[in-house]
Amino acid sequence: DAGVIQSPRHEVTEMGQEVTLRCKPISGHDYLFWYRQTMMRGLELLIYFNNNVPIDDSGMPEDRFSAKMPNASFSTLKIQPSEPRDSAVYFCASSSQSRRETQYFGPGTRLLVL
């Protein structure tokens, strides 16, 4: 079975540009999570969805960040405009309703904003 798929794996952009990160959760999973990992702050939850509905977005840094889940098999995290401090590894994870305590992480997108 395919795991969580994220694209791109690496992204280099310039300050002020729009960045879109993509995630395909494991088929049949009801929960989708977006995390950010940095050396300074560790792994932080940004937002999570249940059945495509955002449940908790308290971790979203500011209005420059937005996340959508138009259907059960796709989610995006958008940063507009991007800033150098947004440089981090962004992870997507998913879990099922029946085993929601087990989150499966994707390989991450390494973002560098110059």
Add this chain to the structure above:
Amino acid sequence: TQLLEQSPQFLSIQEGENLTVYCNSSSVFSSLQWYRQEPGEGPVLLVTVVTGGEVKKLKRLTFQFGDARKDSSLHITAAQTGDTGLYLCAARSTGGGNKLTFGTGTQLKVEL
């Protein structure tokens, strides 16, 4: 915001040695998990502990949840080079929901 402090932050040992990593908080949690993360990959769940005082073993790894459900430890016996990685604890609050708070991490390096 709940804070999960892990110690030590870095650990470098020789193969065959034993080690213990700690995860501490002032908050009570409904459950606690341990993950291992290797370079260039996402974290992978190792174990979930739910009951205060619970002990779980996974081959050479022993996990314990504190009696008050505020802390946890991970003990590795006879470490191997394949144990190298970032170890993260993560906790779910007692208030419900499906939100995980991750610890600060312990970077383990096991050398020959």
